[in-house]
Amino acid sequence: MKRVFAFLLAGALVIGSTPAFAHHSFAAEFDGNKPVRLVGKLTRVEWTNPHSYFYVDIVNPKTGATENWGCEGAGPGALSRRGWKKGDLKIGDAVVVDGYRAKDGSHLIDARRVTLPDGRSIYGGSPGDGGPGDNGTDQGNLPNTTGAKKN
Amino acid sequence: MQPLFIALGHSALGHYMQTSVWGFAVVEAIHLLALAVLGGSVLVVDLRLLGVIFRKESTRTLDRDLSRLLLGSLVILILTGIAMVSEEALKCYFSPAFRWKMTLLAVAVLFYFTIHRHALLRADINGLTAWSRIAAAISMGLWLGVGVAGRAIGFL
Amino acid sequence: MAAIVFEPFLQHVCQLFYDSQIGTTIRESDNAFPIIESVHVLSITLVAGTIAVLDLRMLGAILRSTPVRRVAGSVLPLTWSGFVVSFVSGFLLFWSEAAKNYGNPAFRIKLVLLILAGLNSLIFHTGIYRSAREWELAAAAPWRARVAAIVSLTLWSGIIVAGRAIAYF
Numbered sequence: 001m002k003r004v005f006a007f008l009l010a011g012a013l014v015i016g017s018t019p020a021f022a023h024h025s026f027a028a029e030f031d032g033n034k035p036v037r038l039v040g041k042l043t044r045v046e047w048t049n050p051h052s053y054f055y056v057d058i059v060n061p062k063t064g065a066t067e068n069w070g071c072e073g074a075g076p077g078a079l080s081r082r083g084w085k086k087g088d089l090k091i092g093d094a095v096v097v098d099g100y101r102a103k104d105g106s107h108l109i110d111a112r113r114v115t116l117p118d119g120r121s122i123y124g125g126s127p128g129d130g131g132p133g134d135n136g137t138d139q140g141n142l143p144n145t146t147g148a149k150k151n
Numbered sequence: 152m153q154p155l156f157i158a159l160g161h162s163a164l165g166h167y168m169q170t171s172v173w174g175f176a177v178v179e180a181i182h183l184l185a186l187a188v189l190g191g192s193v194l195v196v197d198l199r200l201l202g203v204i205f206r207k208e209s210t211r212t213l214d215r216d217l218s219r220l221l222l223g224s225l226v227i228l229i230l231t232g233i234a235m236v237s238e239e240a241l242k243c244y245f246s247p248a249f250r251w252k253m254t255l256l257a258v259a260v261l262f263y264f265t266i267h268r269h270a271l272l273r274a275d276i277n278g279l280t281a282w283s284r285i286a287a288a289i290s291m292g293l294w295l296g297v298g299v300a301g302r303a304i305g306f307l
Numbered sequence: 308m309a310a311i312v313f314e315p316f317l318q319h320v321c322q323l324f325y326d327s328q329i330g331t332t333i334r335e336s337d338n339a340f341p342i343i344e345s346v347h348v349l350s351i352t353l354v355a356g357t358i359a360v361l362d363l364r365m366l367g368a369i370l371r372s373t374p375v376r377r378v379a380g381s382v383l384p385l386t387w388s389g390f391v392v393s394f395v396s397g398f399l400l401f402w403s404e405a406a407k408n409y410g411n412p413a414f415r416i417k418l419v420l421l422i423l424a425g426l427n428s429l430i431f432h433t434g435i436y437r438s439a440r441e442w443e444l445a446a447a448a449p450w451r452a453r454v455a456a457i458v459s460l461t462l463w464s465g466i467i468v469a470g471r472a473i474a475y476f
Contacts, residue, residue: 191356
């Protein structure tokens with residue numbers, strides 16, 4: 001009985017809200033059919049738990065307008081285990097971010113590969129997460145030049 | 152093993168979990184609630200075996216009801232756990248934290264039905280001995296390990 | 308009325324916590340945040356898991372032959388210890404995310420439910436529990452105690468779920 005109560009409450013809390021994402025695997029949050037490459041200037045870095053975010057100003061090739069896009073990455077612990085440091089990214093840096101668009105259409109991508117100004121590139125997925133470049137390791141096998149330009 | 156995980160990911164359950172907006176959230180919430188109940192049962196029984204609480208209470212009496220709570224919540228944890236794995240099957244397969252969790256879980260369950268059960272039943276007759284205390288400590292350590300490994304899945 | 312003055316002040320306080328050295332260090336940490344968060348999540352076993360044992364006893368679901376006050380005497384110290392751990396770890400998590408938590412509906416709901424859980428406990432302990440000696444041997448407790456038990460189970464379930472939902476906003 002109390003279990004039913006609790007589940008109804010849980011359901012109401014979750015459904016009554018409209019979360020933009022389910023916050024776990026690639027497939028639930030991002031669209032593997034919408035690859036994107038963002039080329040632009042870093043405007044903001046949030047080196048935060050549980051997820052890092054960095055924001056890039058890009059020029060929309062269709063409209064010519066400048067848009068600010070968010071890229072979601074792993075938490076600081078996971079990133080530093082791959083050789084990133086907070087100071088590696090500086091505001092104004094020219095970066096290339098390859099990723100996949102959020103299913104809800106917002107200006108958010110899941111950062112699969114980030115190429116820094118010094119040429120270093122870091123794989124952003126987790127082994128086995130099923131996203132592009134996933135080969136079961138934390139290096140990934142995304143080529144350095146991915147396909148689609150931003151549409 | 153890997154084909155098993157791939158199959159789980161491609162199953163009907165897997166497809167549902169991967170596409171449903173709130174499916175994972177609800178399943179995970181249930182997993183958390185069951186975790187609280189399991190943890191509470193483990194704590195009460197093992198602290199009794201350590202002689203910290205319920206000193207006047209028969210371990211058999213405590214175990215009769217708390218084991219039902221423990222096993223009931225364990226079943227729910229396993230079912231919701233399978234559902235969550237189906238959502239990101241390969242990621243779990245490759246995750247060292249997940250492998251640790253499964254290993255510790257297997258050991259914890261095995262320990263529970265053998266040495267721990269024995270210690271519980273003997274405690275009423277022999278009182279608290281070094282053995283019962285060690286069994287309690289190992290039990291708590293194993294279940295804690297399962298919990299910690301579970302959290303680590305998300306952080307690695 | 309008072310909210311109009313209070314709310315911006317609260318938001319400012321949250322921002323101060325967020326921007327502080329401690330808050331920032333936790334938020335940007337490699338390991339501290341994961342560890343604090345894990346402690347917080349696992350502490351639900353100490354708080355909710357143990358109080359559930361007492362609640363289920365009063366509902367007559369378990370340990371029917373054990374007097375209620377004996378169950379309470381064994382369980383409540385665990386619950387309180389657990390609450391201290393939850394509170395400290397939770398406060399540290401809040402410290403690191405305060406500015407984001409401020410507007411987060413799940414966080415607000417969680418706090419409200421926590422207050423309600425505290426109220427429920429207070430009402431129970433100063434009310435029906437005072438006469439526990441008279442009813443503690445019965446398999447199921449008087450209706451007031453059973454209501455308190457159901458409310459407790461529901462609120463703590465809600466607190467746990469709301470806590471998890473914080474990440475979704």
